Amino acid sequence: xxxxxxxxxxxxxxxxxxxxxxxxxxxxxxxxxxxxxxxxxxxxxxxxxxxxxxxxxxxxxxxxxxxxxxxxxxxxxxxxxxxxxxxxxxxxxxxxxxxxxxxxxxxxxxxxxxxxxxxxxxxxxxxxxxxxxxxxxxxxxxxxxxxxxxxxxxxxxxxxxxxxxxxxxxxxxxxxxxxxxxxxxxxxxxxxxxxxxxxxxxxxxxxxxxxxxxxxxxxxxxxxxxxxxxxxxxxxxxxxxxxxxxxxxxxxxxxxxxxxxxxxxxxxxxxxxxxxxxxxxxxxxxxxxxxxxxxxxxxxxxxxxxxxxxxxxxxxxxxxxxxxxxxxxxxxxxxxxxxxxxxxxxxxxxxxxxxxxxxxxxxxxxxxxxxxxxxxxxxxxxxxxxxxxxxxxxxxxxxxxxxxxxxxxxx
Amino acid sequence: xxxxxxxxxxxxxxxxxxxxxxxxxxxxxxxxxxxxxxxxxxxxxxxxxxxxxxxxxxxxxxxxxxxxxxxxxxxxxxxxxxxxxxxxxxxxxxxxxxxxxxxxxxxxxxxxxxxxxxxxxxxxxxxxxxxxxxxxxxxxxxxxxxxxxxxxxxxxxxxxxxxxxxxxxxxxxxxxxxxxxxxxxxxxxxxxxxxxxxxxxxxxxxxxxxxxxxxxxxxxxxxx
Numbered sequence: 001x002x003x004x005x006x007x008x009x010x011x012x013x014x015x016x017x018x019x020x021x022x023x024x025x026x027x028x029x030x031x032x033x034x035x036x037x038x039x040x041x042x043x044x045x046x047x048x049x050x051x052x053x054x055x056x057x058x059x060x061x062x063x064x065x066x067x068x069x070x071x072x073x074x075x076x077x078x079x080x081x082x083x084x085x086x087x088x089x090x091x092x093x094x095x096x097x098x099x100x101x102x103x104x105x106x107x108x109x110x111x112x113x114x115x116x117x118x119x120x121x122x123x124x125x126x127x128x129x130x131x132x133x134x135x136x137x138x139x140x141x142x143x144x145x146x147x148x149x150x151x152x153x154x155x156x157x158x159x160x161x162x163x164x165x166x167x168x169x170x171x172x173x174x175x176x177x178x179x180x181x182x183x184x185x186x187x188x189x190x191x192x193x194x195x196x197x198x199x200x201x202x203x204x205x206x207x208x209x210x211x212x213x214x215x216x217x218x219x220x221x222x223x224x225x226x227x228x229x230x231x232x233x234x235x236x237x238x239x240x241x242x243x244x245x246x247x248x249x250x251x252x253x254x255x256x257x258x259x260x261x262x263x264x265x266x267x268x269x270x271x272x273x274x275x276x277x278x279x280x281x282x283x284x285x286x287x288x289x290x291x292x293x294x295x296x297x298x299x300x301x302x303x304x305x306x307x308x309x310x311x312x313x314x315x316x317x318x319x320x321x322x323x324x325x326x327x328x329x330x331x332x333x334x335x336x337x338x339x340x341x342x343x344x345x346x347x348x349x350x351x352x353x354x355x356x357x358x359x360x361x362x363x364x365x366x367x368x369x370x371x372x373x374x375x376x377x378x379x380x381x382x383x384x385x386x387x388x389x390x391x392x393x394x395x396x397x398x399x400x401x402x403x404x405x406x407x408x409x410x411x
Numbered sequence: 412x413x414x415x416x417x418x419x420x421x422x423x424x425x426x427x428x429x430x431x432x433x434x435x436x437x438x439x440x441x442x443x444x445x446x447x448x449x450x451x452x453x454x455x456x457x458x459x460x461x462x463x464x465x466x467x468x469x470x471x472x473x474x475x476x477x478x479x480x481x482x483x484x485x486x487x488x489x490x491x492x493x494x495x496x497x498x499x500x501x502x503x504x505x506x507x508x509x510x511x512x513x514x515x516x517x518x519x520x521x522x523x524x525x526x527x528x529x530x531x532x533x534x535x536x537x538x539x540x541x542x543x544x545x546x547x548x549x550x551x552x553x554x555x556x557x558x559x560x561x562x563x564x565x566x567x568x569x570x571x572x573x574x575x576x577x578x579x580x581x582x583x584x585x586x587x588x589x590x591x592x593x594x595x596x597x598x599x600x601x602x603x604x605x606x607x608x609x610x611x612x613x614x615x616x617x618x619x620x621x622x623x624x625x626x627x628x629x630x631x632x633x634x635x
Binding site for chain 1 (some may be wrong): 492
């Protein structure tokens with residue numbers, strides 16, 4: 001322990017020998033680690049924001065559907081409905097202390113003159129829907145849906161169809177019995193949620209209007225549940241199943257599985273970039289440490305003659321390299337966190353990419369987020385990287401023969 | 412008479428797969444408080460012999476005993492320990508650690524010895540610097556000092572752990588004449604004060620004039 005402390009003290013002092021070289025190595029490594037902190041914060045922010053968006057506008061914490069609904073690829077969603085929707089919703093809300101609402105999803109078309117778009121018509125109970133979803137209040141213009149008749153459409157759909165508040169498009173759908181049916185409602189508001197499906201492919205009407213369009217009575221095909229914490233969605237499902245529910249339940253995580261998979265792939269791709277950066281940084285640190293060993297060969301010999309153990313000589317260079325990693329890590333944490341904090345406050349505008357179909361449900365700006373794991377991983381990464389990069393130099397320093405080091409100045 | 416602090420018996424050493432014979436059947440005893448020089452031209456084997464005595468190298472044949480320990484029986488670790496505890500070194504290039512102060516350089520050998528408190532280390536280092544005439548320069552870095560002053564620090568560093576023997580390889584080679592002799596005189600004083608043996612490898616005639624014993628070496632053999 002004592003020898004380790006001596007080695008650490010000497011290593012820290014040795015950093016001052018070649019100040020410019022140390023500064024350059026630390027700067028390079030700091031830059032790399034800052035890139036790592038900011039890049040992962042952007043990825044984390046994107047993921048957080050997207051998941052919030054899914055939960056707020058599409059999946060809630062948990063959704064119940066009629067059996068077979070989720071696996072139905074015929075898009076004949078009105079074949080599968082559950083009745084007594086209101087009473088089922090109220091019973092769950094009362095017994096499990098959760099927020100609930102029901103929705104009726106109808107595949108249909110929005111028709112404006114000769115223009116038509118395939119959309120999903122969503123029937124909602126505005127009052128209850130607001131306790132689970134945030135959709136109805138994300139207005140870009142107009143007013144929100146109340147009990148009076150009208151339709152809310154997304155920003156992108158409105159733009160594509162040339163609709164503004166006050167226009168009266170036709171909602172066209174095949175009803176549950178199979179007959180074609182239509183509703184002509186005024187656009188009372190334009191939604192801007194950032195969620196591509198909501199903004200580009202959905203129209204929201206009151207549940208009553210939707211049931212009238214589908215020719216169903218007191219029926220729905222989605223029961224959405226919002227509990228306390230999104231991480232408890234699985235537990236909530238168990239409770240619901242124990243409660244005797246016959247619905248098929250899907251958690252937010254299952255609903256967003258595709259997105260999570262894509263994000264995981266992006267994280268791997270990012271890690272490859274980070275690994276390349278790490279390799280460059282490792283070469284720089286390794287080079288610095290090997291040069292340090294060469295410059296101090298006689299001194300190494302003298303220290304060995306004075307009675308320093310081989311392992312202590314090795315530790316001297318190992319700690320010197322790790323100190324570079326630690327210094328760079330701390331600087332990167334300070335500057336990286338400051339950059340992330342700033343970006344978190346101002347946001348990164350995606351308006352220029354508005355028309356690009358990214359599939360990520362976020363609004364026109366996104367906000368990097370610094371998770372607690374990010375600084376820990378970055379700092380550990382810096383330390384491990386420099387330890388590995390210094391290992392060769394440390395090994396070379398401790399392996400050398402003292403007589404040759406003193407006499408010939410080589411190890 | 413005390414037993415010799417160093418006993419070299421019939422030692423031979425060769426390098427480059429036996430092509431270069433550095434030492435040939437060397438036998439030598441060094442008494443406590445000696446002031447002895449190994450003299451001879453370059454390549455005569457004086458530094459090799461010094462390295463054998465300093466437990467830095469091992470003989471191909473023969474025996475070396477230092478401070479009662481037979482080096483032939485010691486592992487690399489044990490030889491390191493012997494150097495740490497019982498042998499002081501002074502080098503031609505001084506080999507001070509430039510990022511440490513004069514006092515820290517002197518205290519360095521004590522840092523790796525067990526059971527010496529920080530306060531004691533500091534006290535002993537300051538005392539040794541005073542003895543070698545560097546009082547008031549404890550906090551200076553070696554780079555701020557002259558060659559002679561740096562070699563004085565090296566002498567203090569070699570003596571601070573109270574070794575029975577100090578080995579000095581060409582200690583005056585990097586110093587001007589008067590400074591070099593002042594260093595030799597200083598070491599002689601230390602020998603008299605502390606009873607430590609000094610063994611030099613040198614071909615500096617002024618140094619050779621000042622030592623008690625000169626061991627002449629030619630082609631790896633002791634000739635006188």
